Amino acid sequence: MLPMDSDNTLKTPILVLGATSLIGGHLMARLAQEGFDPVALSRRPPAGDACWVDGDLTDPDIGQHLPPAATVFALSPIWLLPAVLPGLKARGMVRLIAFSSTSRFTKVSSPEGGERAVAQALIDAERAVETWCAENGVAWTILRPTLIYDEGRDGNISRIARLVTRFHVMPLSGRGEGLRQPVHAADLAVGALAAAKAPAARDQAYNLVGGETLSYRVMVDRVFEGLGKTPRSLPMPPWLFALLMRLAKPFYPGATAAMGARMGQDLTFDSSAAARDFGWTPRAFHPRF
Numbered sequence: 001m002l003p004m005d006s007d008n009t010l011k012t013p014i015l016v017l018g019a020t021s022l023i024g025g026h027l028m029a030r031l032a033q034e035g036f037d038p039v040a041l042s043r044r045p046p047a048g049d050a051c052w053v054d055g056d057l058t059d060p061d062i063g064q065h066l067p068p069a070a071t072v073f074a075l076s077p078i079w080l081l082p083a084v085l086p087g088l089k090a091r092g093m094v095r096l097i098a099f100s101s102t103s104r105f106t107k108v109s110s111p112e113g114g115e116r117a118v119a120q121a122l123i124d125a126e127r128a129v130e131t132w133c134a135e136n137g138v139a140w141t142i143l144r145p146t147l148i149y150d151e152g153r154d155g156n157i158s159r160i161a162r163l164v165t166r167f168h169v170m171p172l173s174g175r176g177e178g179l180r181q182p183v184h185a186a187d188l189a190v191g192a193l194a195a196a197k198a199p200a201a202r203d204q205a206y207n208l209v210g211g212e213t214l215s216y217r218v219m220v221d222r223v224f225e226g227l228g229k230t231p232r233s234l235p236m237p238p239w240l241f242a243l244l245m246r247l248a249k250p251f252y253p254g255a256t257a258a259m260g261a262r263m264g265q266d267l268t269f270d271s272s273a274a275a276r277d278f279g280w281t282p283r284a285f286h287p288r289f
């Protein structure tokens with residue numbers, strides 16, 4: 001394990017909450033590459049031979065199971081974090097890097113009540129984390145990715161890839177002109193590590209977007225290309241797409257009419273503050289399956 005450190009490296013020991021997440025595997029691997037010896041906490045064991053604490057963040061007694069931790073990466077849902085902050089502080093936490101989501105902005109006025117509730121939970125949790133850390137002397141950084149992908153593992157881009165593989169065509173609501181900035185989970189791991197080391201990133205929140213801004217339709221085209229297929233998307237009137245989603249719901253529980261409405265909306269953010277403060281340089285969107 002590396003010793004305690006100067007300002008631009010990490011204080012150890014390091015704890016990763018949600019190491020089994022899309023970002024978690026990449027982060028654990030990077031930390032190990034850099035000579036750290038992180039401890040993972042989740043309900044399922046992470047990949048590889050990392051030191052793992054079998055813990056549920058909703059367990060009222062979780063504080064008793066937390067390992068010592070100076071730097072904490074929280075990749076678990078941020079609304080689970082406020083309740084465990086006192087326990088983490090008691091185990092030595094001085095630096096926290098927590099993931100939230102740009103959904104706090106994009107879903108706040110969704111027609112779906114469940115999506116609005118998620119946005120509100122993100123907003124409330126971010127505020128609780130910031131306030132608690134400021135009052136308790138813990139340097140915090142909140143990272144808000146846009147749509148995360150990791151070929152074959154995520155529920156966004158990989159879900160499109162599965163639909164394309166099965167049906168050879170991808171239906172679009174309207175012309176799919178809403179802009180997207182998909183961001184790779186591996187880039188987010190690099191970004192989280194860079195933010196943790198950067199003094200300028202203390203007590204800040206950042207929106208983290210992918211290296212390219214492209215329309216939903218072009219994003220779908222790139223998925224076809226990543227599968228070695230010729231792009232074949234099928235634009236349809238929004239009412240017909242909404243009907244299709246209703247029919248598909250028993251087979252694809254995540255299918256909602258709100259998904260169609262969003263295909264025409266720009267969901268774009270600016271990451272220039274992250275580029276300035278910790279060198280955020282994500283890849284362009286060319287998934288390979």
Ligand SMILES: NC(=O)c1ccc[n+]([C@@H]2O[C@H](COP(=O)([O-])OP(=O)(O)OC[C@H]3O[C@@H](n4cnc5c(N)ncnc54)[C@H](OP(=O)(O)O)[C@@H]3O)[C@@H](O)[C@H]2O)c1
Nearest residue numbers: 018019020021022023042043044056057075076099101148
């Ligand atoms: N996916 C996206 O497109 C997206 C977009 C923007 C932001 N985000 C945010 O980015 C972060 C990572 O997202 P992701 O999609 O990679 O996450 P994910 O795959 O859903 O994983 C969530 C992680 O949290 C852990 N977790 C959940 N409930 C837990 C509990 N009660 N106790 C302990 N651990 C628990 C899970 O571990 P176990 O299940 O093994 O316990 C898992 O490692 C999250 O904060 C998410 O909100 C995601």
